[in-house]
Amino acid sequence: MTTRTEPAPRVVIADDQELVRTGFRLILTARGIDVVGEAGDGAEAVAAVRRLRPDVVLMDIRMPAMDGLEAARRILAQAPDCRVIMLTTFDLDHYVYAALAAGASGFLLKDVTPAHLAAAVRLVDTGDALLAPSITRRLVERFAPRTGSGLATPAVHRDLTALTPREREVLTLMGRGLSNTELAQALTLSEATVKTHVARIFAKLTLRDRAQAVVLAYETGLVSPGESADTAEPWGRN
Numbered sequence: 266m267t268t269r270t271e272p273a274p275r276v277v278i279a280d281d282q283e284l285v286r287t288g289f290r291l292i293l294t295a296r297g298i299d300v301v302g303e304a305g306d307g308a309e310a311v312a313a314v315r316r317l318r319p320d321v322v323l324m325d326i327r328m329p330a331m332d333g334l335e336a337a338r339r340i341l342a343q344a345p346d347c348r349v350i351m352l353t354t355f356d357l358d359h360y361v362y363a364a365l366a367a368g369a370s371g372f373l374l375k376d377v378t379p380a381h382l383a384a385a386v387r388l389v390d391t392g393d394a395l396l397a398p399s400i401t402r403r404l405v406e407r408f409a410p411r412t413g414s415g416l417a418t419p420a421v422h423r424d425l426t427a428l429t430p431r432e433r434e435v436l437t438l439m440g441r442g443l444s445n446t447e448l449a450q451a452l453t454l455s456e457a458t459v460k461t462h463v464a465r466i467f468a469k470l471t472l473r474d475r476a477q478a479v480v481l482a483y484e485t486g487l488v489s490p491g492e493s494a495d496t497a498e499p500w501g502r503n
Contacts, residue, residue, distance in 0.1 A: 274390035277302040277317060279310035279336065280325040280352065285375065289323060289382065296383040307331030311339045314347060320390050321348045324369075326360045334360050334367070341368040341473075348389040365476045366484075371395025392474070423470040423481055432469070433487070435462045439475060440482020 276298055278286045283305070290300045302317045304310035307324075308331045314322060322340060326333040337349045351364045351372040361372045370389040373382065385395050425433060431452075438448055448459045463475075472478050482488040 273297050273299045274320040274386050275299050275301045275317070276321045276323060276386060277304060277310065277313045277319040278323045279304040279307065279313070279328070279333065280323070281305050281328040282325075285325070292379045292382055293386065296379075298383060298386055307333055307336030310336045311343075314340045314344055318344065319347065321350065321386050323352055323373075323386070324349050324364075325352045326364070332360070334364050337364050337369050338367050350385060350389060350395060362480070366480045368473045368477065370474055371476055395476070423472075423485070425470075425485055425487075427469045428466065432462055432466050435459065436466050436478060436482055437487045439463070439466075439478045440488035442479070 276293060278289050278300060280286050280289075286303045286305075290303065293300050301319055302313040304313045306328045310322060310324060310333075311331070313319075322337075324333040324337055324340075328336075333351060337351065340347055340349060349364070349369040351361050351369050352375055353361055353372060354375050361369075364372065371385070372395070373385055377385070389395050425436075428436065434452065435448060438451060443451060445456050445459045445463065448454070448463075449456045452459070454462075466472065466478065467474070470478075470481065472481065
């Protein structure tokens with residue numbers, strides 16, 4: 266019996282520290298992931314994506330010339346199939362929140378283990394969102410309330426009237442950090458049915474993945490700070 270293997274993700278690493286880029290490149294290459302390019306700032310990252318068409322970009326947030334947030338916005342606008350993982354040394358950073366809302370597929374702390382780094386790249390390459398609920402909930406709870414206070418403009422603009430009552434329920438529970446397995450248990454549905462609901466929500470609201478869904482659930486008031494589930498899995502799946 267022949268085992269089918271997926272092609273290795275093609276990755277661009279964008280960070281203004283050469284030592285970080287070199288370390289990540291060695292880690293990923295050793296695990297069979299193809300690093301096709303590197304960039305020292307956001308402008309170089311945008312150019313590298315345009316030239317190399319990678320599957321995934323590891324993007325530092327704070328870089329000279331153009332920061333990672335602006336670079337992520339430009340990359341996702343010109344290459345919507347590309348996946349961006351934001352890199353940060355801070356687990357509560359409003360730049361990361363804005364990046365998730367703009368369409369980044371997740372974020373990693375720079376002290377991530379080699380195994381988790383490689384797993385994260387492979388995960389988002391399959392179309393999933395890299396969602397570490399314990400960090401993401403705190404991140405969204407800290408910054409999302411500002412969008413409803415008149416101090417900032419909501420990062421995700423979506424009209425929820427297109428959703429059915431069941432789809433609103435699913436979106437609310439996703440915002441609280443429930444995985445598809447947990448959604449199925451909570452709603453007494455099969456996982457296949459849950460996946461169908463999730464896919465329809467993404468299509469109706471033009472969401473890239475679960476990361477944007479969490480942001481949207483808070484910004485529209487479906488979920489309030491403190492309502493998140495404590496049983497969410499470490500790596501969220503679409």
